[in-house]
Amino acid sequence: MNPPIRVLVAKPGLDGHDRGAKVIARALRDAGMEVIYTGLRQTPEMIVNSALQEDVQVIGLSILSGAHNAIVPRVMDLLREKEMTDVKVIVGGIVPDDDADALKKQGVAAVFQPGASLDSIVDFIRQAVTAA
């Protein structure tokens, strides 16, 4: 049997709305994954360091404030710097279609917009990690 998938659920930026991050974290845990939740107000540096220390395969970023275009590219740059490009980054939150396309071009594996089902997120992570 494969070891459980390890996921870091992170909440970057100043926003404190953590309902989505917590629901996703629980859903992933209920689906058998090992979930580390960073808590609030993490900088891209803190997130990438946690990902390295916790040896996760997936980083989930929850962003509802519209600051995704400032935050996500920094996370992707840091992952490249630290040669951690095998870590899958997924973003959830209020991200318009055009921005979502741009983030994917920068290496984000998936963007889940409001209304995405928990099952679709669980399935995506399983497939992305298995394929890697």
Add this chain to the structure above:
Amino acid sequence: MDMAVAEKHYTTISGVPVEPLYGPEQLGDFDPRRDLATPGEFPYTRGIHETMYRGRLWTMRQFSGFATPEETNRRYHYLLEQGQTGLSVAFDLPTLMGYDADHALAEGEVGKCGASISSLEDMEILFRGIPLGDVTVSMTINSPAAVLWAMYLAVAEQQGVELAAVSGTLQNDILKEYIAQKEYIFPPRPSMRLVTDTIEFGARHTPRFNPISISGYHIREAGSTAVQELAFTLRDGIEYVEWALERGMRIDEFAPRLSFFFNAHNDFFEEIAKYRAARKLWAYAMRDRFGASEERSLKLRFHSQTAGCSLTWQQPYNNVVRTAIQALAAVLGGTQSLHTNSLDEAYALPSEQAVTIALRTQQIIAHESGVTNTPDPLGGSYFLERLTLDMEHAATDYFRRIDAMGGMIAAIEKGFPQSEIANASYQYQRAVEAKEKVVVGVNAFQSEDQPIELLQIDHTAEEHQVSKLAALRSRRDNGRVGRSLDVLRRAAEGTDNMMPAILDAVRAYATLGEICDALRGVFGSYQETAHI
């Protein structure tokens, strides 16, 4: 018999079971004279005024703010021209967290979720051409509320308005930040001292201003049930009262100016029951727990806002309908003021067109629906009265549990309200996944989305705010700024009311970030232990 019908389980959106039919037998020892009275009479279940909206409509108060104070000021003038009757300021995240627009952590966030206000200069621009003696203003600001309020009062002074004549509302509800919204700066106890300082200052100097709006809105948005929203909000209210009494104030000196803010969610009858139970519970708590005797101390006045978390990204025009139903519940529940969300708010801050439809929704309810013709028109409905009683009992049970923990701050430190809300939120999401709860356009009745026009906030707002701040820092009397911050630090280290020192610092054009840093230096910062 149709087994499918017999077995289907009916619940409110909060998961409370609903019986097949309600009649007098469901009401038990309900006594209309004791439990309802007439509108305007204790315990105010039916409303705080005898004539309700026949006497005066609710205030239509759309929450708004984005980008720079210049742009937000233009939106305010537009809203007032459209017949809006009060203003409500949304601040951006750096402002909410007590950081100036040029702080490293503010990068990418300036003006995104509200107006960026770093100094008195920004506040002057925000209210340019708006007479603060005539318009009432509500400000959604919590951890640094005392600072933003001081800026507001300083602008009123500049306009020649007496403090005693300034009217409006400060949200200033720090407890729900620890519980739900999580925009806290300082630890709970110094934060409570700041709140108590504003309540005390308000009672002495701004008798027409509500220094606090005790808020269930964010608790509900974080995923609580209706009962949890009601119970945690009122128990927060009790905590603020206890702190003010401990300060040495008399209950009737400050209680008339405590105001509340509730969510207006989808479940129509459950929401109306929530508002009615809130008034009743508060009236009893104020009279019996605290011995308030002035009638105004007993009356729970509240603002309401339709549920942002109910808006869907899919089929956004459906949000107009959701908002109308929610707004109707708030009106039938006797709200004093109302914000209706715009159809595009699952995506972004609202466009001018979307916010106009939202305001028109209120105007249609007020002027076309006929529901304002008589107070509490649903009073006496078997179902509604049963729901109101159940809501009251369930909230009272939560009060007992929180009292037993040693009050709300102790409960927060234990993570009690936080975990109750997280559990409710997860259960709801699971029910949506299982299609036990239908969300139209999301897990049922799906179709292709129609694109909508969105408000765009670009990075020029941030550049504008940062350069304005640099100019201010070089132009102002920095010696005076430093001295005023020293005075504030000493006030914070002691026990005096900090409002006079904050006002002086603001008048010297000390920035929000500088003032909050001075207080961070004395009080420290708060970090919560994250649980999932």
